[in-house]
Amino acid sequence: MFADLPPLIWLRAFEAAARHLSFTDAAAELNVTQAAVSKHVKSLEMKLCHPLFIRLPRSLQLTKSGEAYLPKVRDCFERLAVGTREVFGRRRSPELTLRCAVSFAVGWLAPRLPHFLSRHPDVEIRIISSVWNDADNFDDYDLDIRYGTGNWPDMQSRRLTWESITPLCAPPVAGRLDHPDDLRFERLLHVLGYQEGWGTWLRAAGTGAVNPGQGLRFDTSLAAFELAANGGGIALGRSSLAKRELESGRLAAPFELAVPIEEGFYLLQAAGKDPHPGAAIFTQWLSAAASEDRP
16 A cells, blocks of 8 residues: 555655755754755655756746645644644643743742752753743643633643732832832832732722822833832732742832732642643642741
């Protein structure tokens, strides 16, 4: 049935050379020599009894036969790739790939991760950061740590943090704040993407003197904390992210009021997806570490 089918390595060389119109560029993509690509293409032409390229001094040009054959070859490769994924899933990386909100990766995960690595040196981890809750593509990562309320369809979610919010600022700034009403004279720092923010805290504090929308806006807590630590305004800190800054003394909480909120960080995994071999170990450790901080 497949007696007339050319070897796959010849077809790969032809497809790459046709896409680049260059044996040299095709060789770089396939990680072989230019001579090897040229030889594979020549062997394919001899088997088919038709030239596929016109060899020009500095480039290639497809012949009519080559133009007709290329979409057939590409279609076969695409069908083979789809069929392989359907039966065997995506190519499994030896690393457990974790996508994580950048503020959580820096402020919460990084200080704790050495504990996991020392106990599980055989589990390789790759961390890719995200600022926004981008569209899901679990072909690129195995686990995702995301901020929200836990409502993500078709995903298994596990809550990691139970948050409360409170104003944070540089210690000298905290010394001049005696009452929440004093915030009307300060620059409020907002972090985009959070549903519960300054309006939530100010209502709980019982003050109507402060405009909850005034100030600067950032796309990550890291930038807001940094500006606040340098005396540039008052950030609203989530407890999971603020703990390290408070313990270091870079930031201070001028008021005792910490308001519990519904949002938090969650660990997500695609429902029905074949898990990475290291996912269960990491998930168990992460849940245990998070439970230590639960109020």
